[in-house]
Amino acid sequence: MRLIMTLVLSAGLAAAAGAAEKAPAAKTRQAPAAGVKYGKGVGAVDTVKISELFAKMDKYEGKRVRVEGPVVAVCPKRGCWMRLGSDKQFQDLLFKVQDGQIVLPMSAQGKYAVAEGIVRKVTLTLEQTVAHLKHEAEERGEPFDEKAVKEPLTFVKLEGLGAVIREKK
Amino acid sequence: MKRNNIPWQRVNNILHRDLGYLACALTVLYAISGVAVNHAGDWNPSYSIRVEKVSVGPLAGPDLDSLERQVVSKLGLDRRQVKGRHHPAPGVFILFLPEGGEVRLDLRTGQGEWKRVKRRSVLFESNVLHLNHLKGVWTYVADIFSVVLLVVALTGLFVLKGPTGITGRGKWLAGAGTLLPLAFIVYYYLARV
Numbered sequence: 001m002r003l004i005m006t007l008v009l010s011a012g013l014a015a016a017a018g019a020a021e022k023a024p025a026a027k028t029r030q031a032p033a034a035g036v037k038y039g040k041g042v043g044a045v046d047t048v049k050i051s052e053l054f055a056k057m058d059k060y061e062g063k064r065v066r067v068e069g070p071v072v073a074v075c076p077k078r079g080c081w082m083r084l085g086s087d088k089q090f091q092d093l094l095f096k097v098q099d100g101q102i103v104l105p106m107s108a109q110g111k112y113a114v115a116e117g118i119v120r121k122v123t124l125t126l127e128q129t130v131a132h133l134k135h136e137a138e139e140r141g142e143p144f145d146e147k148a149v150k151e152p153l154t155f156v157k158l159e160g161l162g163a164v165i166r167e168k169k
Numbered sequence: 170m171k172r173n174n175i176p177w178q179r180v181n182n183i184l185h186r187d188l189g190y191l192a193c194a195l196t197v198l199y200a201i202s203g204v205a206v207n208h209a210g211d212w213n214p215s216y217s218i219r220v221e222k223v224s225v226g227p228l229a230g231p232d233l234d235s236l237e238r239q240v241v242s243k244l245g246l247d248r249r250q251v252k253g254r255h256h257p258a259p260g261v262f263i264l265f266l267p268e269g270g271e272v273r274l275d276l277r278t279g280q281g282e283w284k285r286v287k288r289r290s291v292l293f294e295s296n297v298l299h300l301n302h303l304k305g306v307w308t309y310v311a312d313i314f315s316v317v318l319l320v321v322a323l324t325g326l327f328v329l330k331g332p333t334g335i336t337g338r339g340k341w342l343a344g345a346g347t348l349l350p351l352a353f354i355v356y357y358y359l360a361r362v
Contacts, residue, residue, distance in 0.1 A: 039304075072255045074269055076213060076286075079302070090258055103302040106216055106269025106286055110252025 033114045035166030039102040042066055042116045042164050051088035053119060053156050060119040060156070067093060067158065068114040071165065079103035082163075084113055094157040102160060113165045117158035129153040178327070185324035192317045195298075202299035205292050215293045216269070219285045223272065226279040228262065240264050240272060244283070 033042045045066045053060050053067070069084035072092055080099045083092040095115050124132055129152045137144035205214035225243040230236045237254050240246070240262070252265040264272040268288065274281035297303065301311060326335045326343060335343065 070253055070255065072257065072263070072265075076216060076218060076269065077209070085255055089256065092257065100300065102304075103300070105302075107267070109269045109271070110265030 033164045035112075035114070035164040038104060038163045038165065039097065039160065040116070040162035042114050042162055045116060047114075050084060050086035050093045051091060053093065054086070054088070054091060057119075057121045057154070057156050061121045063119050064116065064161070065119055065158070066114065066116045068112070068169075069093070070169075071108045071111050071113050074104050074106050074109045076106055079105060081160075082108060082113065082115075084115060094155070095160045095163065096157055097160040102163070104163075104165075108165050111165050111167055112169045113163050115158060115160060115163040117160040117162075120157050120159050121154070122157055123154045124152050126152045178330075181324045181327050185321060185328055188317050188321050188324075192314065192321055195314055196318065198295045199299050202292065202295035206296060206300065215289060215296045217287045217289055219287075220282050221285075222280070223274075223283045224278075224280045225274065228274065228276045228279050233262075236262050236276070237264060240274065244272065246272075 043066070045064055048060065048065045048067055050067050050069055053065070067084060069086060069092075071082050072085045073083040075081045078099045079102070081094060081096040082104050083094055085092050095113075095117060126149070130146050130149050132153065133149060134144050134146065202214070208214070223244065225240060228236055228239055230239060233254055233256060237251065241248055241251060241264070246264075246266075250266055252267060254265060255263040257263060260276045262274050262276050264274075266272065266285075269286040270284055272281065272283045298307065298311075301308060326339065328334075329339070331337060333339065
């Protein structure tokens with residue numbers, strides 16, 4: 001019975017699919033944005049390296065950019081954020097949308113994403129840093145040690161507009 | 170009721186019956202999903218996530234490919250299941266598995282966690298539709314369904330006549346069904362604002 005219900009629902013899903021459509025390869029000088037589209041997908045804006053966003057936060061603050069990288073984490077609860085691995089080691093970029101605006105599936109983790117959004121520079125106090133890191137750890141179901149946080153965080157994040165996710169780079 | 174030769178009562182009942190049939194499956198699905206997501210604070214309504222401790226011994230290697238091979242071998246994983254890997258911080262290695270699963274290890278000790286993620290069958294699909302993960306065309310289908318439910322609710326008030334209809338016991342039950350949410354709204358404003 002469960003199998004039949006699952007099959008019927010899955011068929012209904014496939015028939016009703018709207019936004020999760022295959023995006024054609026973009027005819028730009030950049031790498032084609034083929035894959036499954038989320039939100040507005042990605043346009044023809046220039047691709048910026050994630051490391052450059054971190055290195056030149058003030059320059060990119062408020063600007064619409066396109067980035068790409070492996071998906072190294074996805075929100076397990078509401079699919080409202082993902083982290084893209086940077087070209088620089090030990091660095092990743094938060095791509096965040098409002099709850100429900102885009103819902104990223106957990107299966108996106110380990111895949112490759114091209115994402116577009118507005119760059120926001122975030123400067124936290126030490127207290128806010130602890131709360132921020134604690135919240136992220138809770139969302140991922142991981143332990144968190146408050147005492148390990150010694151310095152406040154300043155980072156950039158992408159206010160997500162759209163993304164295209166595919167299996168490989 | 171019959172005005173201008175339009176059998177309103179009959180039209181009302183036909184609408185209620187036929188739209189009720191039409192809306193049945195999706196109403197059941199939304200109800201199941203509704204209960205599930207209503208308790209999202211206590212569980213993950215779409216995924217079953219199980220975490221177990223693992224220990225593979227200290228890991229060392231010239232590169233991430235080597236680390237990946239060691240972890241796959243020591244945990245007896247199917248290589249085809251590996252979606253990717255990540256080195257988020259010095260001493261931390263993550264192997265990505267299907268559906269958001271992962272093995273996260275401390276390179277120095279080889280200890281860590283294996284997170285297995287599985288979609289909850291039926292619930293996952295129900296939530297996709299109920300919470301409109303799809304967007305696009307489904308948004309409009311859901312809007313139409315809402316209108317259908319509204320018509321079913323309103324026509325239901327007038328299906329029966331007499332002591333069991335809206336002028337009889339119906340008014341008390343409809344009134345109670347209206348007062349209950351109103352009471353909680355009043356509580357919300359009194360207790361929280």
